[in-house]
Amino acid sequence: MGCAKFGERWSAGADDLAVEAFEEALADANIDVSEIGAAWLGVAFDTVNIGPSGIPLAMALRLPNIPVTKVENYCASGSEAFRGAVYAVASGAVDIALAFGVEKLKDTGYGGLPVRTRGTNWDMMGVVGSAPGHFAQLASAYRAKYGIEKDLFKRAIAHVSVKSHDNGAKNPKAHLRKRVTMDQVINAPYIAEPLGLFDCCGVSDGAACAIVTTPEIARALGKRELVTVKALAVSTSNGWELQGSGWDGSYFHTTRVAAKAAYQEAGITNPREQLSLMEVHDCFSVTELVTMEDLGVSENGGAVKDVLDGIFDADGKIPCQIDGGLKCFGHPIGASGLRMIYENYLQILGRAGERQRPDEPVYGLSHNLGGMPNQNVSAVVIVGREGA
Amino acid sequence: MAVEAARDCLAGRDRAAIARVVLASTSHPFADRQNSTIVKEALFLSDATAALDVSGSKRSATSALIDTFHAVAGGAGDTLCVAAERNVAKPGSEGEYNSGHGAASVVVSKGDGCAKLIGTHSVSIDLVDHFRKEGETFDYNWEARWVREEGYGKIVVSTIIAALQKLGVDARKIDHFVLGSSMPKISEYVAQGSGIRPEAVADTLGGVLGDAGAAQPLILLSHVLERATPGQLIMVVGFGGGCDVILLETTAAIVGAAKARGIGGYLEDRAPVDNYVKYLAFSGLIDLDKGMRAELDQKPILTAQYRERKSVLGLVGGKCTQTGAVQFPKSPVSISREARAIHTQEDYPLAELPAKIVTFTSDYLMFSPSPPAYYGNIEFEGGGRMLAEIVDVGEEGLDIGTQLRMVFRIKAIDDRRGFSQYFWKAAPERRLSNRA
Numbered sequence: 001m002g003c004a005k006f007g008e009r010w011s012a013g014a015d016d017l018a019v020e021a022f023e024e025a026l027a028d029a030n031i032d033v034s035e036i037g038a039a040w041l042g043v044a045f046d047t048v049n050i051g052p053s054g055i056p057l058a059m060a061l062r063l064p065n066i067p068v069t070k071v072e073n074y075c076a077s078g079s080e081a082f083r084g085a086v087y088a089v090a091s092g093a094v095d096i097a098l099a100f101g102v103e104k105l106k107d108t109g110y111g112g113l114p115v116r117t118r119g120t121n122w123d124m125m126g127v128v129g130s131a132p133g134h135f136a137q138l139a140s141a142y143r144a145k146y147g148i149e150k151d152l153f154k155r156a157i158a159h160v161s162v163k164s165h166d167n168g169a170k171n172p173k174a175h176l177r178k179r180v181t182m183d184q185v186i187n188a189p190y191i192a193e194p195l196g197l198f199d200c201c202g203v204s205d206g207a208a209c210a211i212v213t214t215p216e217i218a219r220a221l222g223k224r225e226l227v228t229v230k231a232l233a234v235s236t237s238n239g240w241e242l243q244g245s246g247w248d249g250s251y252f253h254t255t256r257v258a259a260k261a262a263y264q265e266a267g268i269t270n271p272r273e274q275l276s277l278m279e280v281h282d283c284f285s286v287t288e289l290v291t292m293e294d295l296g297v298s299e300n301g302g303a304v305k306d307v308l309d310g311i312f313d314a315d316g317k318i319p320c321q322i323d324g325g326l327k328c329f330g331h332p333i334g335a336s337g338l339r340m341i342y343e344n345y346l347q348i349l350g351r352a353g354e355r356q357r358p359d360e361p362v363y364g365l366s367h368n369l370g371g372m373p374n375q376n377v378s379a380v381v382i383v384g385r386e387g388a
Numbered sequence: 389m390a391v392e393a394a395r396d397c398l399a400g401r402d403r404a405a406i407a408r409v410v411l412a413s414t415s416h417p418f419a420d421r422q423n424s425t426i427v428k429e430a431l432f433l434s435d436a437t438a439a440l441d442v443s444g445s446k447r448s449a450t451s452a453l454i455d456t457f458h459a460v461a462g463g464a465g466d467t468l469c470v471a472a473e474r475n476v477a478k479p480g481s482e483g484e485y486n487s488g489h490g491a492a493s494v495v496v497s498k499g500d501g502c503a504k505l506i507g508t509h510s511v512s513i514d515l516v517d518h519f520r521k522e523g524e525t526f527d528y529n530w531e532a533r534w535v536r537e538e539g540y541g542k543i544v545v546s547t548i549i550a551a552l553q554k555l556g557v558d559a560r561k562i563d564h565f566v567l568g569s570s571m572p573k574i575s576e577y578v579a580q581g582s583g584i585r586p587e588a589v590a591d592t593l594g595g596v597l598g599d600a601g602a603a604q605p606l607i608l609l610s611h612v613l614e615r616a617t618p619g620q621l622i623m624v625v626g627f628g629g630g631c632d633v634i635l636l637e638t639t640a641a642i643v644g645a646a647k648a649r650g651i652g653g654y655l656e657d658r659a660p661v662d663n664y665v666k667y668l669a670f671s672g673l674i675d676l677d678k679g680m681r682a683e684l685d686q687k688p689i690l691t692a693q694y695r696e697r698k699s700v701l702g703l704v705g706g707k708c709t710q711t712g713a714v715q716f717p718k719s720p721v722s723i724s725r726e727a728r729a730i731h732t733q734e735d736y737p738l739a740e741l742p743a744k745i746v747t748f749t750s751d752y753l754m755f756s757p758s759p760p761a762y763y764g765n766i767e768f769e770g771g772g773r774m775l776a777e778i779v780d781v782g783e784e785g786l787d788i789g790t791q792l793r794m795v796f797r798i799k800a801i802d803d804r805r806g807f808s809q810y811f812w813k814a815a816p817e818r819r820l821s822n823r824a
Contacts, residue, residue, distance in 0.1 A: 132751070373747075
């Protein structure tokens with residue numbers, strides 16, 4: 001796998017970032033570019049980016065006229081690219097496939113994600129809210145559901161950010177590498193109540209990729225330790241949360257569906273005991289907190305306590321965002337899903353340097369979330385040691 | 389404002405009986421798009437409803453009302469007559485002190501009502517006290533003393549006297565005298581000249597509302613009807629390019645009339661803006677840097693606007709005839725999780741249903757003319773949900789479960805193409821507190 005340095009890459013274009021991530025992956029895989037049979041490109045904002053279709057990736061990497069498919073599924077685009085590549089190999093259509101994600105958000109001129117239309121009908125009848133505004137609603141609903149006092153909840157979500165900054169400080173590829181204190185996080189100005197500045201992930205440029213193949217071909221290429229794909233699950237809202245009755249707004253219905261499917265596929269029966277690491281979609285601190293329940297690693301209503309108890313800290317039971325997460329990498333949309341898988345890959349292979357988890361991780365889960373709480377797509381990818 | 393006034397007027401009334409909508413204003417949002425039809429759509433009236441825009445002078449509402457009386461008498465069917473005015477004054481002008489925006493609405497029918505028509509009288513004389521050329525934003529005004537003496541003192545007074553003679557009514561019998569004008573004390577001046585008792589002069593609401601132009605006579609009439617008793621004579625006068633006089637008599641039905649929020653209720657609920665720059669910003673009178681987030685290009689898709697007009701303008705959702713599930717907007721396949729029901733939804737109006745907050749936030753990042761922007765998931769009583777902007781949030785703020793009512797508002801303004809996109813937003817229900 002490969003991953004570019006994330007950040008405000010003012011002097012790099014999307015093609016520079018793509019090549020940076022790809023050359024690392026190519027060297028890691030120890031193959032020639034001509035051996036790649038198909039590629040999937042995850043990118044979300046093509047108008048300020050590399051342009052439509054698979055052509056920009058093929059041009060940037062000078063791929064040998066193979067099929068390149070562009071996928072866009074909001075913030076789950078990177079995971080979608082990975083799914084396409086893995087399915088292509090699993091189906092036997094190609095021996096080696098490339099999953100790629102890239103985004104150049106710092107060319108938009110915005111702080112935060114650019115505002116864009118969500119389609120004709122949404123423009124007439126929906127709400128043009130900001131991403132923090134949409135996700136902040138989780139907090140009001142969650143607190144009401146479990147009767148959690150405002151200050152306690154704010155402290156819990158602040159812990160999420162403090163923890164990620166501690167982790168990101170150790171990661172040379174992270175965008176934000178400074179630690180922050182609880183007081184800084186709690187007292188930062190509101191972006192969307194109750195989310196303050198440090199409850200929101202950054203906006204950055206980045207690229208990440210995976211070259212996937214079968215265990216047999218990998219061994220033939222001289223690989224000894226293999227990281228294999230255990231599960232790939234995607235769930236897309238069908239409108240129930242937004243239009244139907246019954247959803248209380250405090251959790252992600254799709255994440256629960258995707259997690260269930262992924263655990264079944266991977267043979268995981270007790271995620272809290274079996275998962276070694278998690279990289280979840282912490283676009284906002286509150287998202288990470290409720291996701292702990294959606295993934296079944298916390299009991300419903302128990303995430304506040306688990307977070308404050310440090311269960312998801314780097315030295316806790318199941319580290320979450322041991323690389324710094326979206327919080328410190330920023331969120332170049334198309335790249336994020338693959339950046340998460342990249343960290344699990346490094347950790348399982350024992351290559352994560354200063355931030356390496358010492359207890360030989362077995363299963364790494366990554367979770368990607370696109371859209372907004374009431375209309376979204378969730379992706380859960382579990383990778384692990386071969387044979388686990 | 390027109391829709392809000394009409395909804396208040398129609399509260400508890402069978403909308404199916406409305407055959408015609410007349411909308412009077414000198415500040416219609418569209419110069420060429422039937423504005424009264426937008427009101428009709430927002431009220432979810434039958435497509436077989438006639439609609440008419442009236443404009444041209446500050447007496448357009450009294451002229452529209454007179455025309456409505458004639459039309460109904462001639463068999464036009466129950467008519468909703470609405471007047472709305474966005475009376476924008478130039479910063480620094482006298483009008484800035486005394487102009488206001490407002491709307492009022494009445495239903496005219498052949499049946500019993502809270503007031504009946506005694507008669508009307510009109511004159512048309514081109515005295516130009518002020519004018520506004522097509523496409524201009526602000527009025528140009530002539531000397532107030534001349535308007536007072538020649539306009540009100542002669543034209544209005546003589547029209548009133550002629551009307552009283554024509555209708556055989558003694559001026560001293562008038563119980564409520566309504567005259568829409570921005571000039572202070574002008575009602576007393578005209579009443580005196582016409583022989584109307586000073587105590588009959590209705591409160592012009594100059595200090596709390598200001599002069600809402602064409603809408604003012606109907607606003608004041610509505611305000612008077614809130615406190616009138618049976619058997620009282622009400623005179624309504626409109627001035628502009630001539631003069632209209634309408635004489636009404638309240639009936640016994642006024643006692644039992646369904647109490648709406650009324651002008652009094654709206655005035656009680658007002659939230660003063662005590663910052664002049666904020667007022668200028670809200671009125672669109674200063675060129676603000678709205679930031680990049682306001683650059684979103686939401687080009688109106690007129691085909692979709694037409695296709696979805698019931699949803700967009702009427703807030704009409706769907707109710708599944710098979711499962712009973714309510715949803716917004718309607719869709720080919722029902723949202724119900726109980727059954728895969730296709731093409732089973734019937735129209736289900738949501739605008740008048742109470743709703744409550746399921747989730748919410750206050751967003752300081754997205755562009756809003758009045759930040760922060762409040763929005764959240766809301767659920768209607770009886771089912772059905774939507775993500776809605778929440779407006780008119782007072783100091784008490786919002787909470788999960790806060791009761792809401794829907795309001796028809798401008799959703800977005802497309803400056804590039806000059807199109808105002810209307811849609812429904814939610815407002816805290818406390819504003820209905822004085823409803824009977």
